[in-house]
Amino acid sequence: MADEEKTDAMLSPYRVLDLTDEKGQLAGKLLGDLGADVIKIEKPGGDPSRNLGPFYHDEVDPEKSLNWFAFNTSKRGVTLDIEKPEGQEIFRRLVKSADFIIESFPPGYMDSLGLGYSELEKVDPGIIVIAITPFGQTGPYRDFKAPDIVLWAMGGRMFAIGDADRPPLRMSHHSQAYIQAALDAGLSAMMALNYRQMTGEGQFIDISIQTALVQSGETGWDLRKRFQPRGGMRNPGVQITRTWSCKDGLVTWVYMPGQFRAATNIAFVNWLDSEGMATDFLKEFDWEEFDYAEVTQEIMDRLEEPTAKFFMSHTKLELLEGAVQHRILFYPQFDTTDLLESVQLDAREYWVNLAHPELGTTITYPGPFAKLSETPIKITRRAPLIGEHNHEIYEDELGIPGEEISKLKQAGII
Numbered sequence: 001m002a003d004e005e006k007t008d009a010m011l012s013p014y015r016v017l018d019l020t021d022e023k024g025q026l027a028g029k030l031l032g033d034l035g036a037d038v039i040k041i042e043k044p045g046g047d048p049s050r051n052l053g054p055f056y057h058d059e060v061d062p063e064k065s066l067n068w069f070a071f072n073t074s075k076r077g078v079t080l081d082i083e084k085p086e087g088q089e090i091f092r093r094l095v096k097s098a099d100f101i102i103e104s105f106p107p108g109y110m111d112s113l114g115l116g117y118s119e120l121e122k123v124d125p126g127i128i129v130i131a132i133t134p135f136g137q138t139g140p141y142r143d144f145k146a147p148d149i150v151l152w153a154m155g156g157r158m159f160a161i162g163d164a165d166r167p168p169l170r171m172s173h174h175s176q177a178y179i180q181a182a183l184d185a186g187l188s189a190m191m192a193l194n195y196r197q198m199t200g201e202g203q204f205i206d207i208s209i210q211t212a213l214v215q216s217g218e219t220g221w222d223l224r225k226r227f228q229p230r231g232g233m234r235n236p237g238v239q240i241t242r243t244w245s246c247k248d249g250l251v252t253w254v255y256m257p258g259q260f261r262a263a264t265n266i267a268f269v270n271w272l273d274s275e276g277m278a279t280d281f282l283k284e285f286d287w288e289e290f291d292y293a294e295v296t297q298e299i300m301d302r303l304e305e306p307t308a309k310f311f312m313s314h315t316k317l318e319l320l321e322g323a324v325q326h327r328i329l330f331y332p333q334f335d336t337t338d339l340l341e342s343v344q345l346d347a348r349e350y351w352v353n354l355a356h357p358e359l360g361t362t363i364t365y366p367g368p369f370a371k372l373s374e375t376p377i378k379i380t381r382r383a384p385l386i387g388e389h390n391h392e393i394y395e396d397e398l399g400i401p402g403e404e405i406s407k408l409k410q411a412g413i414i
Contacts, residue, residue: 008035008375008376009034009035009375009376009377009378010034010035010372010375010377011031011034011035011036012035012036012037014031014035014036014037014099014100014193015036015037015038015039015097015098015099015100016028016031016032016036016037016038016039016098016099016100016101016102017039017041017091017094017095017098017100017101017102018038018039018040018041018075018102019041019082019101019102019103019104019105020102020103020104020132020182021047021048021049021104022049022052022067022071022175022178023104023132023133023134023175023178023181023182023209024102024103024104024130024132024178024181024182024185024207025040025049025071025072025182026071026178026179026182026183026186027102027130027132027182027183027185027186027189028040028072028075028102029071029072029073029074029075030182030183030186031100031186031189032073032074032075032380033073033074033368033369033377033378033379033380034375034377035375035377035378036099036100037076038074038075038076039075039076039077039078039094039098039389039393040072040075040076040077040078040383040384041077041078041079041080041082041091041094042077042078042079042080042386042387043079043080043081044079044080044081044387044409044412044413044414045079045386046062046079046386047068049065049067049068050062050063050065050068050386051065052065052067052068053065053066053067054066054067056069056359056363062386063358063385063386064359068383069363069365069382069383070365071383072383072384073354073365073379073380073381073382073383074378074379074380074381075381075383075384076381076384076388076389076392076393077383077384077385077386077387077388077389078387078389078390078393078394078414079386079387079390079414080413080414081412081413081414082113082115083113084412084413086408086411086413087413087414088113088114088115090394090398090400090408090413090414091115092115092120092123093398094393094398095120095123095124095127096123096124097397098124098127099126099127099128099193100127100128100129100130100189100193101120101127101128101129101130102130102132102185102189103129103130103131103132104131104132104133105131105133106133106143106145107131107133107136107137107142107143110131117129117204121202124202125200125201125202126196126200126201126202127202128189128192128193128196128202128203128205129202129203129204129205130185130188130189130192130205130207131204131205131206131207132181132182132185132207132209133206133207133208133209134146134150134151134208134209134210135208135209135210136206136207136208136210136211137206138206141210146209146210148175148176148177148178149177151177151178151209151210151213152176152177152213153168154210155177155209155210155211155212155213155214155216156213156214157176157177157213157216177209177212177213178209180209180212180213180216181207181208181209181212181213183212184207184212185205185207188205188207189205192205237297238292238295238296238297238300239297239300240254240255240292240300241254241300241304241307241308242254243333244307244308244311245308245311245312246311246312246314246315246316246319246332247312247313247314247315247316247318248315248316249316249332249333249335249338250316250332250333251311251316251319251330251331251332251333252330252331252332252333253268253307253311253330255290255303255304255307256290256329257290257291257292258290258291259288261287261290261329262287262288262290264327264328264329265287265290266287267326267327267328268326268328268330269282269283269285270326271322271326271328272306272307272310275310275313277306277309277310277313278306279302279305279306281302281303282303282306285303316332316333316334316338317332319332320332340364348371349367350366350367351364351365351366351367352364352365352366352367352379353365354379354381354382355382356382358385363382365379367379387414390405390409390414391405394408394414
């Protein structure tokens with residue numbers, strides 16, 4: 001454990017050494033937001049993930065990566081070359097006060113440095129080591145490298161996204177596969193901590209990003225007993241609109257088939273009728289007999305033409321308020337501005353402003369994922385600069401003299 005409790009949060013007595021790249025940085029952030037003292041360890045000169053954009057004001061700079069900002073809050077930062085003997089010794093000293101180590105190196109890399117779990121548990125028998133790799137530590141693919149898009153595909157998630165008559169799609173530009181695995185890593189760390197509290201024993205946790213994605217689809221089979229088809233429920237020869245333009249953006253609505261959905265279709269048409277925008281065809285349509293497999297393009301066009309005009313006569317919030325009033329399954333597509341101005345998020349005091357003195361400004365961040373009544377989750381600091389806390393940790397906490405730290409820096413060890 002860290003010598004002093006840094007916060008009054010859930011994990012305030014514990015320390016994390018975070019050696020991950022973009023595959024696992026969210027795991028360290030989660031533990032840091034929960035109150036752990038997370039030390040982000042980078043190679044001298046900075047982690048390569050600092051070069052991932054976008055960048056603050058589009059200025060390409062390893063100290064201005066918004067990706068780095070997002071996934072490394074609530075961490076202190078040091079630089080250390082763990083491939084050199086002097087760096088390995090410093091790392092072992094850090095391990096003595098640590099509870100968790102999170103790394104995302106290729107399988108066998110830490111063992112090759114003499115820093116694998118079997119060696120680290122000799123330094124601290126209670127240490128919990130979490131390793132995040134594309135395919136895990138075992139199996140024929142263990143040494144394969146894979147970016148996020150490959151793992152998204154090989155984890156079985158991509159085949160269900162996109163139109164049925166076209167190749168599948170990756171969902172958004174974010175690292176969905178990495179994020180899923182990092183969440184599993186954070187959860188596994190908490191489970192291992194609970195086990196350690198009962199037994200006094202640490203353990204090694206092997207996180208396969210592919211496996212994290214495979215298991216995330218299990219509930220769909222449990223609930224529906226079928227795999228989600230690409231394109232969802234539709235007639236291949238008929239275009240059915242799901243995303244609509246309105247006065248100030250986009251909304252999502254679709255006329256759904258079946259008796260269960262008929263009620264919301266009827267309520268929607270009644271809403272249009274109350275504003276004088278429902279055609280006779282809409283008002284007289286038999287919704288209980290509506291079937292995607294049998295509907296023609298001509299019918300869909302007659303249903304959707306007045307619908308499009310109705311949406312274009314309202315804003316997103318007007319439509320949301322009306323949908324709630326009429327009990328309709330509908331939702332607006334909020335963009336970043338909508339979220340920043342959301343009265344709901346504002347009422348929950350969701351957004352967090354963090355000072356960036358190096359930029360001379362304050363930046364607004366997404367807040368904690370949950371509100372805990374007794375041990376609040378807090379985003380305590382912005383992401384660290386390169387080597388920002390070297391002296392604080394090496395000199396003040398490990399007792400390495402300042403002169404020695406200067407020599408270590410000149411030698412490229414820190």
